[in-house]
């Protein structure tokens with residue numbers, strides 16, 4: 463098991479984070495379904511994006527990395543049945559979105575994952591896919607992987623999402639590509655819309671009316687759309703660690719280059735501004751999924767409330783936001799975020815436990831937590847375990863930069879799922895890592 467020792471440090475300078483994980487995986491799936499070859503620049507070289515791409519190759523797509531770009535040649539709507547189970551590693555996004563495609567494609571496939579992924583709920587995609595006519599077997603203990611999918615001949619449906627989840631929304635829309643007739647999903651709150659934006663870029667017939675999204679299916683012969691070139695911007699969720707690290711330190715200055723700025727992903731910036739940080743955003747590309755630069759100047763922050771519609775638009779940033787809460791003056795309250803309990807780990811329980819080890823006052827709630835700051839952080843004399851959750855590992859590394867001694871974090875291999883360059887970037891920005 464790999465570990466890292468991180469030391470207190472002030473971070474500053476310029477950083478370019480690796481490609482967006484959500485967009486990379488969607489591009490891998492859609493380029494693999496297209497007719498022709500797509501050139502993809504900025505594809506994330508992380509484990510989640512690699513396992514999704516490998517699964518598409520198992521079903522007939524061809525992928526090649528050449529001259530800093532990824533070239534994907536698609537199957538023109540006709541996926542091949544894989545000989546082996548699709549090995550989805552740690553990726554909830556890969557598993558849930560691909561389940562929609564496999565169910566639509568009329569092939570049989572099984573999906574397996576690592577221990578963390580094998581504990582995450584999959585009933586949430588089984589239900590709508592079965593309504594559309596697929597058969598889904600979940601042979602794990604409680605509606606979990608391994609999953610067996612037997613699809614084909616899907617019928618369009620109307621589906622009211624029981625939770626705000628871009629993964630479930632995208633799963634249904636991707637299955638809807640192959641269905642007879644129209645598929646409509648209605649979201650309880652707006653979630654990231656990368657799937658919709660990519661459908662639009664590929665001229666796939668999609669209609670968006672507020673929280674209601676419809677797609678006219680291509681039917682059992684499978685979707686027909688042409689390959690195109692894609693540019694994947696840097697991952698805002700990876701940038702979030704440096705944004706918080708700089709925002710919480712008065713005098714710190716940090717610039718993040720070429721990072722995704724989709725408004726359904728960047729609610730952290732609103733939170734940081736409300737807490738008192740000085741943040742300047744420059745959009746350099748507005749079309750499709752926008753991107754640009756973010757400049758952060760640190761300040762003494764004050765607590766805030768984060769709940770309601772804001773939650774899905776910063777869901778993966780909540781562990782690092784709880785770190786900001788520990789450093790800010792007063793209470794930071796996170797509510798309506800029960801979904802955090804079914805991520806790569808129970809992120810509420812893990813962050814509450816870890817913050818308390820550093821002497822932070824924090825109250826656990828079913829759907830979030832209340833953190834009272836500012837804490838004088840004391841590095842505990844214990845090793846912290848990430849429990850296989852990349853966002854917990856990176857949040858703890860940033861938290862310890864504000865503390866008083868070195869911290870060892872165990873089980874940090876998971877960081878490679880989304881941000882393999884994280885430790886190197888930490889050193890580049892002034893940190894010390896052993």
Ligand SMILES: O=C(O)C1=C[C@@H](OP(=O)(O)O)[C@@H](O)[C@H](O)C1
Nearest residue numbers: 484555626627628629630777778
């Ligand atoms: O659609 C996506 O790419 C994602 C959606 C979110 O999950 P949920 O849909 O489960 O909220 C998020 O937490 C995950 O990291 C990526």
Ligand SMILES: C=C(OP(=O)(O)O)C(=O)O
Nearest residue numbers: 552553554555778805853
């Ligand atoms: C929850 C996450 O990813 P996924 O659901 O794709 O495993 C994440 O990256 O924080």
